[in-house]
Amino acid sequence: MTEIPPLLEMRDIAKRFGGVRALRGVHFELGHGEVHALVGENGAGKSTLINILSGVFSDYEGEIAIEGAEISFRSPADAKGAGVATIHQELDLVPEMTVAENLFLGRELRTRLGFADRRRMRVESGALLERAGISIDPSRKLRSLRVGEQQLVEIAKALALDARILVMDEPTSALAEAEVEQLFTVVRELRAQGVGVVYVSHRLDELPEVADRATVVRDGEVVGTVTVSDASQGDLIAMMVGQPLGDLFPKGEIELGEEVLRVDRLTVVPRRPKPGRAEPRDVSFGVRAGEIVGLAGLMGAGRTELLETLFGDASSGERSGSVMLGGEPLEPRSPRAAIDAGVGFVPEDRKALGLVLSQSVTSNVTIAALEQFARAGLMSSGRERSAVRRLIRELGIKTSTGAAAVRTLSGGNQQKVVFAKQLLVKPRLLLLDEPTRGVDVGAKAEIYRLLSRLAGEGMAIMLASSELPELLGVCDRILVLRGGAITTGLSAATATQEDILTAATATRKEAT
Amino acid sequence: MSRPGPPHALSQPLDGFSDRVLRPHGRAEWIDLCFRFQSIFGLLVVMVAAVATSPTRRGEIIFLTTENLTNVVRSVSEIGIISVGMTFVILIAGIDLSVGAVVGLSATGIAVLLTESGWGLLPAVGLMLAIGLTFGALQGLISTRLAIQSFIVTLAGLQVARGLARIWSDGQGVPIAYGGGPGTAPDAFSVLNDRVLGLPVPALIFVAVGAVAIFILHKTTFARHIYAIGGNEKAARLSGVPVTRVKVVVFAIAGLLAALAGIIHAGQLNQGSPNDGLGYELDAIAAVVIGGTSLMGGRGTVVGTLAGALLLGILNNILALNNVDPNVQLLIKGLVIIAAAALLSLRRQEV
Numbered sequence: 001m002t003e004i005p006p007l008l009e010m011r012d013i014a015k016r017f018g019g020v021r022a023l024r025g026v027h028f029e030l031g032h033g034e035v036h037a038l039v040g041e042n043g044a045g046k047s048t049l050i051n052i053l054s055g056v057f058s059d060y061e062g063e064i065a066i067e068g069a070e071i072s073f074r075s076p077a078d079a080k081g082a083g084v085a086t087i088h089q090e091l092d093l094v095p096e097m098t099v100a101e102n103l104f105l106g107r108e109l110r111t112r113l114g115f116a117d118r119r120r121m122r123v124e125s126g127a128l129l130e131r132a133g134i135s136i137d138p139s140r141k142l143r144s145l146r147v148g149e150q151q152l153v154e155i156a157k158a159l160a161l162d163a164r165i166l167v168m169d170e171p172t173s174a175l176a177e178a179e180v181e182q183l184f185t186v187v188r189e190l191r192a193q194g195v196g197v198v199y200v201s202h203r204l205d206e207l208p209e210v211a212d213r214a215t216v217v218r219d220g221e222v223v224g225t226v227t228v229s230d231a232s233q234g235d236l237i238a239m240m241v242g243q244p245l246g247d248l249f250p251k252g253e254i255e256l257g258e259e260v261l262r263v264d265r266l267t268v269v270p271r272r273p274k275p276g277r278a279e280p281r282d283v284s285f286g287v288r289a290g291e292i293v294g295l296a297g298l299m300g301a302g303r304t305e306l307l308e309t310l311f312g313d314a315s316s317g318e319r320s321g322s323v324m325l326g327g328e329p330l331e332p333r334s335p336r337a338a339i340d341a342g343v344g345f346v347p348e349d350r351k352a353l354g355l356v357l358s359q360s361v362t363s364n365v366t367i368a369a370l371e372q373f374a375r376a377g378l379m380s381s382g383r384e385r386s387a388v389r390r391l392i393r394e395l396g397i398k399t400s401t402g403a404a405a406v407r408t409l410s411g412g413n414q415q416k417v418v419f420a421k422q423l424l425v426k427p428r429l430l431l432l433d434e435p436t437r438g439v440d441v442g443a444k445a446e447i448y449r450l451l452s453r454l455a456g457e458g459m460a461i462m463l464a465s466s467e468l469p470e471l472l473g474v475c476d477r478i479l480v481l482r483g484g485a486i487t488t489g490l491s492a493a494t495a496t497q498e499d500i501l502t503a504a505t506a507t508r509k510e511a512t
Numbered sequence: 513m514s515r516p517g518p519p520h521a522l523s524q525p526l527d528g529f530s531d532r533v534l535r536p537h538g539r540a541e542w543i544d545l546c547f548r549f550q551s552i553f554g555l556l557v558v559m560v561a562a563v564a565t566s567p568t569r570r571g572e573i574i575f576l577t578t579e580n581l582t583n584v585v586r587s588v589s590e591i592g593i594i595s596v597g598m599t600f601v602i603l604i605a606g607i608d609l610s611v612g613a614v615v616g617l618s619a620t621g622i623a624v625l626l627t628e629s630g631w632g633l634l635p636a637v638g639l640m641l642a643i644g645l646t647f648g649a650l651q652g653l654i655s656t657r658l659a660i661q662s663f664i665v666t667l668a669g670l671q672v673a674r675g676l677a678r679i680w681s682d683g684q685g686v687p688i689a690y691g692g693g694p695g696t697a698p699d700a701f702s703v704l705n706d707r708v709l710g711l712p713v714p715a716l717i718f719v720a721v722g723a724v725a726i727f728i729l730h731k732t733t734f735a736r737h738i739y740a741i742g743g744n745e746k747a748a749r750l751s752g753v754p755v756t757r758v759k760v761v762v763f764a765i766a767g768l769l770a771a772l773a774g775i776i777h778a779g780q781l782n783q784g785s786p787n788d789g790l791g792y793e794l795d796a797i798a799a800v801v802i803g804g805t806s807l808m809g810g811r812g813t814v815v816g817t818l819a820g821a822l823l824l825g826i827l828n829n830i831l832a833l834n835n836v837d838p839n840v841q842l843l844i845k846g847l848v849i850i851a852a853a854a855l856l857s858l859r860r861q862e863v
Contacts, residue, residue: 313750336752345750353750356743358810367740368751370733377732421751 005068007032007196008053008165013062015048022048023220026062030165030196035187037199037211037228041240041467045220046200050167053198054086055079066165085158086167091150093142093157100125100138103157125156132156133186147275148179155186166190167198170299172206184210202298202466204233205505216240234498241469241497254452256476257289260460261310261429262324268309270317278302278484279317280309285479285486287429287460292451294475294492295464296500302484303464304348307431310462311345312338326428339368344427346418348434348464354418355406362388362402364417369424391420396446412443419450430454432463436470448474468497480504550855551803551819558823562830574833582711586780588825589718590615590773592818594792595799596725597648597766599817602800603742604762605809606662610651610669611770611796614644615789617677618774623686623784626697633698641771647673648767652760662763670793677786685785688778704779714776721769725814738762742809798845799824802852823848 008030015023023045030036040046051057053064055073064071066082073079079086093102100121101108109117109124125138134152142150151171158166168187172180187197187210199211207214207228214231216223216239223239263286268279278300287293295303308314310323312332323330325341332338335345347353355364365388366373373384388402395416399409406417415435422430432451436444451474455461465471471478472492480488480503488503566575574580594611601608618640625636647669655665689696704713729735737758740748749755773792778784803820805812827848831841 311750335750336754339752347750352744353746356740356747356810358743359739363736363739367736367748367753370736374733377734379731379733379736381731 005065006030007034007067008198009063009065009068010049010053011063011065013049013052013060013064015052015057015060021220023052023060026217026220026222028198028215028222029225030198032196033191033194034213035191035197035199035211037201037207037214038217039201039204039207039214039236039240040217041469044217044240046217047169048220049217050086050169050198050200053079053165054084054167080161080163083162083164084167085161085163085165087151087154087158087169087171089170091154093150093154095143096141098139098141099129099136099145099153102142102153103128103138103160105157124160128156128160129153131159131189133182133189146179148175148182151175151179151183152186155190159190163195165196165198167200169200170202171199172201172203180206203505204236204501207236233501237498237501254290254456256291257458259286259288260326261287261330261462263310263321264323265321266306266309266323267320268305268314268317269319270315272315272317274315276300277305277315278481279315280306281484283321283484283486285489287462289428289458289460290455291477292455292461292463292475294471294478295462295481296468296471296478297481297504299466301481301504303481304433305484306481307345307433307462307464310338310429311335311343311431313345339425339427342428344422344425344430346422346430346432346435348437350411350414350418355414357407358405360403361392361397361399361406361409361417364406365391365402365420366424368421372424387424388420391423395420395423395450410443412439412446415439415443415447419447427459429460429462432461432465434465435463436465436467444470468500471500472497550852551816551823554802554852554855555819555823555826558826558830562826565830565834567833575830578710580829580833582707582715584822584825584829585715585718586712587828588821589712589714590777590780590789591792591795591799591824592718592821593721593769593773593776594766595796595803595817595821596721596814597769598793598796598800599725599803599805599812599814600738600762601662601766602797602805602807603738603809603812604759605742605745605807606655606759606762607797607807608648608651608662608666608763608766608770609793610647610666610673611766611773612789612792612794613670613673613677614647614767614770615774615777615792616786617647617673617680618644618771619778619781619784619788620677620681620686620786621784622775622778623688624681626701627686627688627695630694633700637775640775641768644771644774645764645768648770649760649764651767652763655763656756656759674786681784681786683786685783685787687783689782701779704776705782714780717772717776721772722814722818729814734758734761739810742811744810795824798849801856802849804852804856806856820852 006029010026010028013023013026013028014021026045026049028049038046038049048057052060055076055078058072058074071082073082076086094105097105103125104121109121111117122138129136129138132152132155134149136145136149142153145153155166171183175183190197201207211228213225214228214236215225216236218240226235264284266280266283270277270279280302283306285293295306297303305314310330312334325343328341330341330343332341332343338345351357356367362384366384370379373380373387385402391397392399392402397416397420398413406414409417436447439447451461451463463471463475472495475492478490478492478495478500479486480490480500482504490499490503562575563573566573568574594615598608598611621640621643622636625631625639626633651662651665651669654660655662688701690699690702706713708716737748737753740751740753741755741758745755774789777788799820800812800817801807801820802823803812803816803818805816824845827845828841831844
């Protein structure tokens with residue numbers, strides 16, 4: 001008698017992006033009726049793995065087998081056809097269409113005459129929605145549903161495709177408490193029906209509620225697979241974190257200077273609240289010259305919103321409390337005003353917000369400081385070129401010339417271009433949002449050295465990051481945010497990753 | 513000519529430059545050049561074709577006569593000037609559909625002011641340019657402040673400008689007569705029908721406008737702002753670029769140049785009519801696109817646009833010289849636009 005093969009087996013999976021190895025020798029197994037969590041820090045390789053499983057990346061090494069049969073996906077459609085449905089963080093639904101239309105998008109039921117059979121689709125939608133655990137009218141526009149409901153619609157859509165394997169990427173990151181419970185009920189229900197669920201999450205505290213096993217990935221490799229009921233949260237964190245990164249963080253002793261930034265009871269009440277945004281709520285803290293203050297918190301905790309508020313790029317709305325920069329009130333109405341006041345900002349998404357990819361390295365580096373190279377609006381390209389050449393050398397930006405389009409550089413070098421832009425402006429306060437995301441370890445180390453140097457020159461720095469070792473290694477102090485408010489301030493010298501995670505992930509009931 | 517090297521000739525190790533994008537294997541350099549200077553290359557091709565197919569008169573190639581060539585430049589001067597303004601607008605990922613109507617408004621206005629209203633030349637020209645500038649700036653302001661796409665704002669602006677022109681002249685074309693006496697235009701205005709140094713005055717203005725625009729787009733901080741906004745508006749704003757101000761100025765430039773083209777139009781035809789400039793916005797867009805400027809913004813040059821405008825002008829000229837049926841002319845122009853766009857799209861896929 002042969003052994004029954006598992007529902008899904010991924011063997012020896014490897015994937016490279018250019019020179020960067022994202023995954024190496026990964027084994028992952030999913031049984032029938034199992035919820036298997038995939039955990040790891042940002043950049044550990046979770047997304048790459050699920051993108052391979054869902055057919056987004058078709059050029060990888062290794063084998064994937066479903067119920068023992070080897071399979072290779074060339075496209076997301078292939079994967080869906082094989083019964084692998086993926087629910088991404090950004091839902092693949094059309095907001096302007098009804099729930100029923102969304103459920104049958106691309107495979108509409110037809111009458112014998114070839115017209116869309118709305119009645120039958122509505123009826124069948126009702127049944128699918130029921131299986132997914134929601135009772136809503138299928139003729140409602142998707143736009144009118146809450147995020148949690150939309151997510152359940154996406155699950156219903158997966159059920160409509162007879163998905164045997166459901167991949168869920170951070171499904172609870174945007175949900176409220178009650179919606180999370182509902183989602184868990186549905187996931188347990190699916191498990192009972194024999195569906196296998198790959199469950200990607202940052203929230204270790206919720207794993208015991210849904211997951212059977214958990215596989216931990218770190219730096220593109222599987223650290224281990226554990227039975228969730230046997231492992232404590234602490235065990236998982238220890239596996240995620242691994243060995244301390246040692247001298248990756250070169251911060252020497254820096255004499256802290258005067259307080260550069262003082263934020264006192266800052267609260268923003270947006271005129272039109274946007275879902276998923278956590279505006280600053282009663283935030284008070286200070287940053288001294290030469291100090292690096294970390295901002296920790298889960299996705300949606302309000303780190304980015306706080307930085308944007310300081311940079312004059314926040315949602316419009318009522319603002320109370322005070323912000324002082326070097327003794328002067330700081331209330332920038334636009335990024336330009338913030339830059340003029342001495343604030344620099346490295347945004348989270350360098351491709352969407354940090355760079356003009358089609359333009360040259362030179363144009364990108366100098367765009368915020370053109371007045372340094374211009375008289376009466378006329379550029380002196382000679383001075384500009386030599387300044388950029390100096391920065392390219394200083395930061396070790398790997399590019400053939402300053403005239404090369406930024407698009408052609410690697411992630412780490414693109415990020416160095418963003419930093420070069422800040423070096424020209426020389427702000428008193430530098431705000432960094434996930435400055436090392438998608439950057440390889442070597443470039444990371446260089447960025448840390450640069451931050452340490454800037455702090456040494458007396459710059460006040462705020463660093464928002466999801467990478468705990470980075471926060472602990474680079475910062476002097478760490479502020480933990482939740483729901484826009486600061487819950488804890490920790491000294492980086494004595495705090496542990498567990499402390500930060502506990503403060504950031506403590507059960508939501510406590511938080512409210 | 514050097515032969516293309518073996519596939520790996522270009523990929524010798526470049527220590528420290530591993531991020532450099534190498535030219536696709538095995539592609540000859542001259543193809544690269546054709547891609548890069550697509551519009552100039554296209555212009556050359558069309559010129560060669562023009563010389564080859566041009567009728568001759570007493571052994572002389574008519575297309576190449578000084579008179580014909582200068583006429584080509586004169587005939588493209590109006591569209592060319594508008595295209596320069598359109599280039600700025602398209603570089604910030606906008607579009608200006610109102611420029612043809614502004615030509616009509618400005619041609620009508622200058623004709624009325626110079627004849628019926630008896631204004632002097634300078635005040636009349638000044639007023640019309642100011643109207644064009646303001647009209648464009650208002651469109652830019654509405655588009656940015658109310659967050660309405662420029663396509664829609666300028667579609668509305670097109671109607672408004674035509675309406676204003678009709679109201680101004682009671683819907684009539686206004687002839688411009690010279691010779692002194694009441695109701696005639698100052699003689700100086702007829703300079704638009706003259707030649708200076710052998711070149712038609714409208715052509716000279718066109719060349720001057722092009723030169724100034726090239727200078728602006730190469731040398732000024734304003735140009736950096738334009739390219740940054742067109743390439744990534746959010747990143748530009750976070751870098752401190754005054755996005756609203758730059759956009760308003762760009763639309764003002766487009767309006768100003770359209771008004772200038774309208775004045776030239778009236779001068780060349782000795783009349784101004786509210787229907788002047790009909791469809792000019794589309795010809796201008798065609799010139800910009802043939803010139804290699806991306807409708808998505810952030811990429812493109814005035815040099816390309818000038819070449820695009822000249823290319824269309826030469827095409828018109830050679831088709832007319834050969835007495836090609838005007839309807840067939842339209843067809844051929846359409847095919848040329850498609851060919852240019854296809855080249856551009858190919859180039860983008862290569863990168």
